[in-house]
Amino acid sequence: MPELDAIDRKILALLQTDSRMTMQELADKVGLSVSPCHRRVKLLEERGVITRYIATVDQKALGLHVSVFISIKLARQKEEDLNRFAKAISKWDEVLECYLMTGNRDYLLRVVAADLASYETFLKTKLTRLDGIASIESSFALSQVKYSIALPV
Amino acid sequence: MPELDAIDRKILALLQTDSRMTMQELADKVGLSVSPCHRRVKLLEERGVITRYIATVDQKALGLHVSVFISIKLARQKEEDLNRFAKAISKWDEVLECYLMTGNRDYLLRVVAADLASYETFLKTKLTRLDGIASIESSFALSQVKYSIALPV
DNA sequence: CAGATCATTGGTAAATTATCCCAATTCTGG
DNA sequence: CCAGAATTGGGATAATTTACCAATGATCTG
Incomplete structure (x- = not known):
């Protein structure tokens, strides 16, 4: 290459x-x-360096006023547990990013929602219904200081 | 509208x-x-709903193997302190995202780097040289389970 | 250092696509 | 049910992408 x-x-x-x-x-x-x-x-x-071409959309114009970071710890960290979790969150449009982390938290998620009520719905009908989750901790973003998709070249 | x-x-x-x-x-x-x-x-x-059209690039193809989340606490949280911080990090290409957070951490940053050495360089030559930072805590991402730019519509 | 080969460049022409205009249709309020 | 407004569809034109081929520049070898 x-x-x-x-x-x-x-x-x-x-x-x-x-x-x-x-x-x-x-x-x-x-x-x-x-x-x-x-x-x-x-x-x-x-060569796969450029992966796709997309339009970006204004979060506020869509009425998505809530951005949340969620730290998640699983009860067990076996590969099949991780895969099951990854598969589940991949389906949910509210989850924009998910990272497997070092340290005492297993996953870090970035989730968007229209308001606190719909975020609560997301938690209750989706996230907390997953098996094998030991703990969930939500941190709310007051504002987006910077958001870039452009990787440094 | x-x-x-x-x-x-x-x-x-x-x-x-x-x-x-x-x-x-x-x-x-x-x-x-x-x-x-x-x-x-x-x-x-x-109407500003579609904000721009961009190409997305593969992070690994660029050799950016390190993704880090950094929690930052400022010594003071007055508006001018926040503005000064926001202005500084906005200039740095390594910082892809930055959020002002609720709770006991002021900012959450997502930073990418080629390797640990260049991440260290970023910390030493940029982030830690800012005035008014009380504490910095890095959490490393082992893998990107999901990354989407598409907001739910 | 010269000659030959390979990779990359630049221009032109054809094909595809975006964009604009106007008539026809559908929807809405009274 | 009718009138006005908004939205739709088709066709013509302009802009852009894409492919081809000759020319230029770089590299390797003897």
């Missing part, structure tokens, strides 16, 4: 910010003409 | 997954013809 050179990284940085600019614009910004620029983008897609 | 109807929500759900499908495809999937579908998308953009 060939390395990413400076131009590839510049392309990635730009497309992570705006994927709707034309090839002409992108080519100008990275100092190439359209053809080689287009070929590089296609290669980055084929 | 007009409400989002079922078709708008379907459009948002689809574009949050794949923004590169053609208007024809999108129109077919939501059960409209191209013209009204296109108009709805443009309206969603103008």
